[in-house]
Amino acid sequence: xxxxxxxxxxxxxxxxxxxxxxxxxxxxxxxxxxxxxxxxxxxxxxxxxxxxxxxxxxxxxxxxxxxxxxxxxxxxxxxxxxxxxxxxxxx
Amino acid sequence: xxxxxxxxxxxxxxxxxxxxxxxxxxxxxxxxxxxxxxxxxxxxxxxxxxxxxxxxxxxxxxxxxxxxxxxxxxxxxxxxxxxxxxxxxxxxxxxxxxxxxxxxxxxxxxxxxxxxxxxxxxxxxxxxxxxxxxxxxxxxxxxxxxxxxxxxxxxxxxxxxxxxxxxxxxxxxxxxxxxxxxxxxxxxxxxxxxxxxxxxxxxxxxxxxxxxxxxxxxxxxxxxxxxxxxxxxxxxxxxxxxxxxxxxxxxxxxxxxxxxxxxxxxxxxxxxxxxxxxxxxxxxxxxxxxxxxxxxxxxxxxxxxxxxxxxxxxxxxxxxxxxxxxxxxxxxxxxxxxxxxxxxxxxxxxxxxxxxxxxxxxxxxxxxxxxxxxxxxxxxxxxxxxxxxxxxxxxxxxxxxxxxxxxxxxxxxxxxxxxxxxxxxxxxxxxxxxxxxxxxxxxxxxxxxxxxxxxxxxxxxxxxxxxxxxxxxxxxxxxxxxxxxxxxxxxxxxxxxxxxxxxxxxxxxxxxxxxxxxxxxxxxxxxxxxxxxxxxxxxxxxxxxxxxxxxxxxxxxxxxxxxxxxxxxxxxxxxxxxxxxxxxxxxxxxxxxxxxxxxxxxxxxxxxxxxxxxxxxxxxxxxxxxxxxxxxxxxxxxxxxxxxxxxxxxxxxxxxxxxxxxxxxxxxxxxxxxxxxxxxxxxxxxxxxxxxxxxxxxxxxxx
Numbered sequence: 001x002x003x004x005x006x007x008x009x010x011x012x013x014x015x016x017x018x019x020x021x022x023x024x025x026x027x028x029x030x031x032x033x034x035x036x037x038x039x040x041x042x043x044x045x046x047x048x049x050x051x052x053x054x055x056x057x058x059x060x061x062x063x064x065x066x067x068x069x070x071x072x073x074x075x076x077x078x079x080x081x082x083x084x085x086x087x088x089x090x091x
Numbered sequence: 092x093x094x095x096x097x098x099x100x101x102x103x104x105x106x107x108x109x110x111x112x113x114x115x116x117x118x119x120x121x122x123x124x125x126x127x128x129x130x131x132x133x134x135x136x137x138x139x140x141x142x143x144x145x146x147x148x149x150x151x152x153x154x155x156x157x158x159x160x161x162x163x164x165x166x167x168x169x170x171x172x173x174x175x176x177x178x179x180x181x182x183x184x185x186x187x188x189x190x191x192x193x194x195x196x197x198x199x200x201x202x203x204x205x206x207x208x209x210x211x212x213x214x215x216x217x218x219x220x221x222x223x224x225x226x227x228x229x230x231x232x233x234x235x236x237x238x239x240x241x242x243x244x245x246x247x248x249x250x251x252x253x254x255x256x257x258x259x260x261x262x263x264x265x266x267x268x269x270x271x272x273x274x275x276x277x278x279x280x281x282x283x284x285x286x287x288x289x290x291x292x293x294x295x296x297x298x299x300x301x302x303x304x305x306x307x308x309x310x311x312x313x314x315x316x317x318x319x320x321x322x323x324x325x326x327x328x329x330x331x332x333x334x335x336x337x338x339x340x341x342x343x344x345x346x347x348x349x350x351x352x353x354x355x356x357x358x359x360x361x362x363x364x365x366x367x368x369x370x371x372x373x374x375x376x377x378x379x380x381x382x383x384x385x386x387x388x389x390x391x392x393x394x395x396x397x398x399x400x401x402x403x404x405x406x407x408x409x410x411x412x413x414x415x416x417x418x419x420x421x422x423x424x425x426x427x428x429x430x431x432x433x434x435x436x437x438x439x440x441x442x443x444x445x446x447x448x449x450x451x452x453x454x455x456x457x458x459x460x461x462x463x464x465x466x467x468x469x470x471x472x473x474x475x476x477x478x479x480x481x482x483x484x485x486x487x488x489x490x491x492x493x494x495x496x497x498x499x500x501x502x503x504x505x506x507x508x509x510x511x512x513x514x515x516x517x518x519x520x521x522x523x524x525x526x527x528x529x530x531x532x533x534x535x536x537x538x539x540x541x542x543x544x545x546x547x548x549x550x551x552x553x554x555x556x557x558x559x560x561x562x563x564x565x566x567x568x569x570x571x572x573x574x575x576x577x578x579x580x581x582x583x584x585x586x587x588x589x590x591x592x593x594x595x596x597x598x599x600x601x602x603x604x605x606x607x608x609x610x611x612x613x614x615x616x617x618x619x620x621x622x623x624x625x626x627x628x629x630x631x632x633x634x635x636x637x638x639x640x641x642x643x644x645x646x647x648x649x650x651x652x653x654x655x656x657x658x659x660x661x662x663x664x665x666x667x668x669x670x671x672x673x674x675x676x677x678x679x680x681x682x683x684x685x686x687x688x689x690x691x692x693x694x695x696x697x698x699x700x701x702x703x704x705x706x707x708x709x710x711x712x713x714x715x716x717x718x719x720x721x722x723x724x725x726x727x728x729x730x731x732x733x734x735x736x737x738x739x740x741x742x743x744x745x746x747x748x749x750x751x752x753x754x755x756x757x758x759x760x761x762x763x764x765x766x767x768x769x770x771x772x773x774x775x776x777x778x779x780x781x782x783x784x785x786x787x788x789x790x791x792x793x794x
Contacts (some may be wrong), residue, residue: 006736039361043179047635049368050174054207057370065428067532067545067634074237078426078532078545080634 023061024072024084031060034072035090040063053077059089116166121270122186122217124210125172126639127203131259131648133169134267135757136160140655141169143648144522145639146549148172148567151182153189161273165196175215176313177364182566187324190222192354197275203228204234204241204256207383211375212368214250215282220313223277224252227268231256233640239383240404246382251280260645281310286370290363293319293355300347315785319352320364364508397504416611416643425529425641431627435530442517443555447588448595449469451513456596456723459505466782469497484680493675499668502720507656507664510592511556515651515656518556521642527552528636535634541620542576542627544568544634550577554585557660559751561585562759579623582748582768583775584616589664589716594740597726604737604794611741611783663751664716671713694777698742700735700782707739714749733794734787742780748773 002081020035034057048054053072062076063069069086070077119136121129125147133141139156142149154169176190190198200217202210207228217224228234253271257264285291285578297315301307307314307328317325329345350418356363409738424430473490480486490497521527527549535545547568554561558581565577586594624631678684687788691705704725711718722739725731731739747769748756754764785793 013432023307026745037365042362042364044633045362045634046177046364047179049364050177050179051635051637052174052206055369056376057208063426063428065537066426066431069426069532069638073208074239075209076638078528078535078636078638080535080539080544082633083635 007074010027020088020090021088022060022085023068023089024081025091026061027059028064030090030091031058032091033057034059038088039087045081048086051077053087056059059087093719102300110295116164118168118193119158120170120189120193120195120198121201122170122190122198123172123201124174124203124213126637127201127210128259129171129172129201130154130169131267131269132199132227132229132257133167133199133251135259135262135265137167139167140574140651142520142652142655144527144652145525145642145644146522146527147637147639148182148549148564149297149522151564151566152187160269163273165272168193168195175213176220176309177317177320178303178324180567180569184324185211190220190503191324191328194489195223197272197277198222198224199272200224200226201229204231204572205237205239206712207241209261209376211378212371213286213386215371216316217281217404218250218280219284219310219316219722221279221281221310223275225268225271225275226250226254228254228256229259231264232258232261235404236414238404238408238411242382242384244303245435246378246685249378249381251278260648270354281312282374284370286367289355289359289366290319292369293351296351297348298581300351309666313406314753316367318348320367321352358657385499394423401702402719415592422529426525426532428533431529435533438521438526442521443514443591444595446517447510447513447592449599450665452510452596453599454591455509456506459509460501462725464501464505464689469501472496487679488673488676491676493637493672493679495669495672499665499672500716502753503665503668506593506723507589507716508661511588512653512657514556514588514592515653515660518553519649519652520644521552521739522652523642524651525639525641528638531634531636532638534747539634540624541580541617542624543573544632546632546636547573547577550581551585554581554587555591556588556656558582558585559588559755562752562755565759570629570632573632575627575760576623578756578764579618579768580620582634582752582756583619583772584612586612586744587715587749592717592740593723595717597723597736598740601736602793603731604733604740607783607787607794608744611779612744615745615779664714667714667750668717671710671717674713698738698777698787700739703730704735704739707743708746711743711746715743715746716749718743718746734784734792737787737794738780738784742776745772745776745779747776 022038026032034053034055036055037045037048037053052075053059057072060071061068062071067078067080070079103778114558121130123131126145126719129145130141130150131143133139133156134143137156137158139154141154141156148171150169150171152171156167156169158165158167168189170186170189171182176187178184178187198217198403200214202214204319214224214226226246228243234241241256243254243256253275255264255268257268259265286294294312294315297318299313301311301314307325314325318329329348361364425434441461447724469490471709473496476490476496477486480489487494489495493497516565530552531545531548533545534548537546538545547565549567550564552563553564561581562578565574565581568574568577598608675684678687687709688705691709692702695708696702697707702721707718707721707725710721726736747753752767753765756768
């Protein structure tokens with residue numbers, strides 16, 4: 001079982017001051033732009049990119065429970081916490 | 092309404108002689124992201140039918156059909172959805188290989204018009220691969236509802252390929268598309284994208300080392316891209332060539348290629364896939380800005396910008412806003428962590444219990460079985476047959492207790508058909524609204540505890556229709572572990588529609604019994620899932636799913652889908668039921684039937700049922716729904732007490748998968764796994780039956 005500290009690599013720590021936070025820590029109904037994706041897990045990275053979740057895209061978090069529900073452009077995605085930890089958003 | 096050809100020519104049957112749709116026909120291949128309407132378009136272009144639903148991953152197999160466009164005949168090929176040329180999952184790879192190996196006359200890249208920015212990178216990839224392409228912007232109506240306008244002429248000019256806007260569910264734009272197909276000639280236009288110093292030099296180097304482009308089915312540059320991203324299919328292709336030993340230097344070149352890839356990855360600070368995708372997206376963004384000047388206006392633009400839109404578009408958008416707002420409201424209830432649960436129970440109660448269990452399996456079946464067949468058809472046929480054929484032996488085969496007409500045909504038409512029909516109807520409606528992905532989101536947390544992601548809820552729910560179909564759909568799950576756990580659970584605890592309908596109907600007069608039955612099955616489902624997740628090695632799957640918009644189901648699609656599934660089910664079930672009648676007839680002649688019955692009587696009595704109930708389980712070996720039909724017969728004649736009914740229902744639900752499901756499990760998971768699953772299920776079903784019976788007995792429960 002991975003803990004969160006492993007998922008957030010040292011290079012890409014949460015930088016609250018610049019507003020660069022993982023999607024999993026965002027408040028619902030809040031919008032921003034995807035700044036980058038955590039690249040340490042190639043499987044998740046490839047999946048996210050293929051599905052169109054890419055840096056530069058506007059993103060709005062709609063729900064945190066029962067799963068993370070967010071909107072990029074005109075598409076909605078449901079993901080679990082582990083994936084939401086991989087998406088970083090700036091405001 | 093045009094009734095479809097029921098058995099679209101799947102790849103599997105096309106190897107048989109006479110079933111070949113003609114290899115020399117020019118091929119039209121439909122590709123694109125999941126849930127953009129490929130199958131729907133396939134249905135409008137070909138004479139065959141592919142199932143259309145509103146969730147990603149409806150098509151898990153390649154479907155082929157023939158279609159006439161202009162005065163030429165084409166082979167039309169529908170593929171499972173894929174997100175890019177560099178696939179992640181198994182069913183995407185099926186489509187990828189298809190693109191590599193078939194030489195299409197034209198490839199229709201079907202995209203969701205709402206999401207050009209997200210869809211075009213794949214178009215660009217296809218162009219880079221040198222695929223002859225027509226871009227189809229589907230779901231134009233939904234794009235218009237959102238106030239999205241696309242300059243298709245300009246898009247066509249920028250990409251150098253024909254662009255057609257369609258609404259495949261309504262048939263809009265199909266004629267235009269057909270015209271484009273008829274006059275199509277490949278442009279050979281290949282977009283030139285600069286991928287930067289981390290990529291480009293390595294691409295060229297790989298390209299120069301590759302053999303002639305033809306061998307790979309796609310352009311060398313695209314193939315180099317795939318190699319650089321360490322795509323499995325591309326690597327396989329290269330090493331395949333090496334094994335064939337078609338050229339002496341191949342071996343070295345493969346190693347050479349690998350070392351280039353390694354070198355490139357070392358130089359870059361991020362994964363190569365990441366860098367390549369970002370560059371391609373930047374290229375697409377430029378195009379999108381030119382063809383969709385209002386791209387962001389729906390959300391961020393001020394009222395001033397809106398004025399620039401054409402009046403017609405503005406009107407459409409206005410009515411669209413209302414539609415979208417309604418869908419949003421419903422959506423927020425369906426996905427609500429608290430409100431979502433009662434909604435689920437309402438759907439289960441009205442859709443399945445009231446409609447399928449009480450109405451179809453109760454009222455309709457009762458009428459068909461007892462009135463139509465019981466008092467009219469069967470006595471008449473029996474009388475006629477007995478008069479015509481004076482041989483008791485043959486009389487027994489056709490109109491005896493287990494006769495072909497009196498049992499097999501009666502069961503199939505009067506019992507199974509109305510139940511599965513009602514089931515598939517409810518299913519089709521649920522599938523077409525887009526509820527299933529919402530359900531996946533709702534249960535993800537709970538499913539993680541049994542080693543599955545929320546996505547697995549789709550095959551599980553489909554399993555209530557037909558577990559055989561559902562076992563095939565487990566392909567859409569990502570890890571082998573997840574596929575295995577869901578296959579086990581499908582075989583073990585998910586009753587199929589006919590079985591479930593009959594059980595609901597038998598227990599409908601007995602709410603407490605129904606609750607006990609449901610409770611035991613759910614407990615077993617969770618318990619075995621939990622155990623499997625503990626025992627099987629590997630990590631828990633991650634969950635990511637695209638939620639399609641909620642849609643109002645179209646009447647014609649529901650009718651066609653329900654009809655085609657009923658037809659398919661009936662054709663599958665009837666021969667097997669007839670075969671069962673024949674086998675029983677032979678068995679009774681030789682005494683084997685009685686022997687088997689005697690053997691089954693032991694476990695039957697062990698779980699507290701009368702010896703007569705052994706036939707139910709003997710039937711159940713053949714098919715679960717056949718066993719359930721037998722149980723219905725026993726219940727009808729009032730042979731079982733309330734407690735015994737519950738015990739029998741539990742045991743039968745957990746009983747062996749049918750032959751078709753077993754074969755599908757062999758196909759998807761291998762013979763060893765299939766045998767292991769079955770070997771576990773038989774004793775465990777009786778064990779649970781025994782526990783329930785003993786517990787109910789000890790507690791003195793009377794139902």
